[in-house]
Every structure is written in C-alpha cells, then in structure tokens.
Amino acid sequence: MLDGPLPEHERLEVLRSCMKDGRITAIPVRRSARLVLLDRVARAFEPGVRYSGDEVNTVLRGFSADVSALRRGLVDEGFMECGRTRYRRCGGTVDL
Structure with a gap:
C-alpha cells in the first residue's frame, strides 16, 4: 500500500518525534513520514542553486x-x- 501525503498536524508530529533541537534523532520507516523529514532537510537548500558535494x-x-x-x-x-x-x-516545499 502506498502512503499518501500527510495532513499538516501529522507532518508536525513526525518532525516533533524525529527531531530535537534541529537534529535528526530517528529516520521514520514509513515512507510518508520519511518524506516529511526529507522535505524538512531539503528546505535547507535553495531551489535551483548548484552545490558541491562538500x-x-x-x-x-x-x-x-x-x-x-x-x-x-x-x-x-x-x-x-x-x-x-x-x-x-x-x-520539496518552499516558503512563499
């Protein structure tokens, strides 16, 4: 069964349960929850900007x-x- 997008209250709960002080404490097994966490990480990068591996x-x-x-x-x-x-x-998502 494929996971669908999570409602906002569930997204916030995933972040609360997987992060502390901005650091990841656990990576969720459920794909929909893992995508929420990865989206949060992706938001640290500017869309379209090219970054080196370092x-x-x-x-x-x-x-x-x-x-x-x-x-x-x-x-x-x-x-x-x-x-x-x-x-x-x-x-990923972006702030408007």
Whole structure:
C-alpha cells in the first residue's frame, strides 16, 4: 500500500518525534513520514542553486552525522538531483 501525503498536524508530529533541537534523532520507516523529514532537510537548500558535494555535506551535518544516508534519501526521493560534480535541489516545499 502506498502512503499518501500527510495532513499538516501529522507532518508536525513526525518532525516533533524525529527531531530535537534541529537534529535528526530517528529516520521514520514509513515512507510518508520519511518524506516529511526529507522535505524538512531539503528546505535547507535553495531551489535551483548548484552545490558541491562538500557544501551538501556541510549542510547535512547540521542535521545528522549520517550525511550519506540523508544525501542518498534526498536524491532517491527526488528532492535533489546529482550531476557529475554538483547537486541541485529540485523538489520539496518552499516558503512563499
């Protein structure tokens, strides 16, 4: 069964249960909850800006020591795309 988007109150609950002081404490197993967490991480990157691998790692270290798992999740779930040497945010929510 595929998970659908979560209502706002559930999104907030996911973030409360998986993060403390801006750091990730747990990565949800349920895909819809994991997408909420990855969306929060993706929002640390400006849409369309190209980032080096080192720049991405620096930002991701602010969330978790496991930067490779976060980077892989962001790319696999379509929040970021990776070129030969650069990453670019291509998905997720934005503040208007």
